[in-house]
Amino acid sequence: MQRTTMRRDIRTLKPEDLSQLVSDLGQPAFRAKQIGEWLFQKNVRSFDEMTNLPKALREQLAERYSFSAPTETARQVSRDGSRKYLLTFSDGTAVETVGMPRRNKLAVCISTQAGCAMGCAFCATGMSGLMRSLSAREMVDQVLHVADDFNERVTSVVFMGQGEPFANFDATVEALRMLNDPDGLAIGARHLTVSTCGIIPSIRRFAELPEQFTLAVSLHSAVQETRNKLMPGVKKFTLLRLHETLQLYTEKTGRRPSYEFAMIDGVNDTRPEMEALVDFCAGTLCHVNLIQLNDIPSSPLKPSPQEKVERLQHLLEMHGVETTIRNSRGQDIDAACGQLKQRFAVKKAGE
Numbered sequence: 001m002q003r004t005t006m007r008r009d010i011r012t013l014k015p016e017d018l019s020q021l022v023s024d025l026g027q028p029a030f031r032a033k034q035i036g037e038w039l040f041q042k043n044v045r046s047f048d049e050m051t052n053l054p055k056a057l058r059e060q061l062a063e064r065y066s067f068s069a070p071t072e073t074a075r076q077v078s079r080d081g082s083r084k085y086l087l088t089f090s091d092g093t094a095v096e097t098v099g100m101p102r103r104n105k106l107a108v109c110i111s112t113q114a115g116c117a118m119g120c121a122f123c124a125t126g127m128s129g130l131m132r133s134l135s136a137r138e139m140v141d142q143v144l145h146v147a148d149d150f151n152e153r154v155t156s157v158v159f160m161g162q163g164e165p166f167a168n169f170d171a172t173v174e175a176l177r178m179l180n181d182p183d184g185l186a187i188g189a190r191h192l193t194v195s196t197c198g199i200i201p202s203i204r205r206f207a208e209l210p211e212q213f214t215l216a217v218s219l220h221s222a223v224q225e226t227r228n229k230l231m232p233g234v235k236k237f238t239l240l241r242l243h244e245t246l247q248l249y250t251e252k253t254g255r256r257p258s259y260e261f262a263m264i265d266g267v268n269d270t271r272p273e274m275e276a277l278v279d280f281c282a283g284t285l286c287h288v289n290l291i292q293l294n295d296i297p298s299s300p301l302k303p304s305p306q307e308k309v310e311r312l313q314h315l316l317e318m319h320g321v322e323t324t325i326r327n328s329r330g331q332d333i334d335a336a337c338g339q340l341k342q343r344f345a346v347k348k349a350g351e
């Protein structure tokens, strides 16, 4: 019976693994840097493209390793220039990624899991449950795909697509470091933002990292009962404990977390809700991003009127809380926050 050997994807190797590999192959140390540049800066898809390596070395690598970059199975382009991609990995798992160009900048929103187990009431992804967590390399691949497609340098990455990054903590941190690596994409740590719905032990671990990565917390209500309904996956991490943890985070890091607050008509835009948010934020280091909830046709939750969004901004600012009203990008292609969900409606790539 013929046996097939599974070759490991070379793109999963870390810089130290590459050093070990070239040493095992009896090659000089600088070859590791060359291979790393092809893999992480030039994003090549075959060993033949590594033209500064001797042919014999390329052949040795091809015998031992494979390439398994994701393939783009669908895409949509928004009127505002954002592009949403459905990227499929070699095991058939697909995730969504969004590229958002703006004035010489290119931001990418990546997924950290296929699906999500958190079940947030306002989120299209949460409705379909978790399929699996992604590896660090699969997260970085999403960024490389967008960079290639726009043929531009990616200037910032938000881990805000499908999934809860802190439910996949180690791979998320590994991906952050790969993106930040000066020999790789070299994206500044402050331009790498991880968004969590408030997993407290992971926020504590995040605070211990030496890099200046940015933290965003999906808050969506500062009233416990409302938040439990909107975000049942973090019910056990109470607002009181979350508040304490965020204070520890700011003391430890000196950095300002941002709070995401999607405004939902009649749910979290009432006067008591607004006052609770002011109490949660006033006197602390934070920045609040107010977003009008994106409309998911099948959801009973609807966006607050613009006038209420502005009222809440005014109230927060009166209490010294810096607040921005954010416009979601890519709403017409369901790429905006909370709308990422694999749909059959997406156009096939190239159509």
Ligand code: SF4
Pocket: 116, 117, 118, 119, 120, 123, 124, 125, 126, 127, 161, 162, 163, 164, 197, 338
């Ligand atoms: S909002 Fe984020 S954490 Fe909540 S269900 Fe959606 S993807 Fe998961």
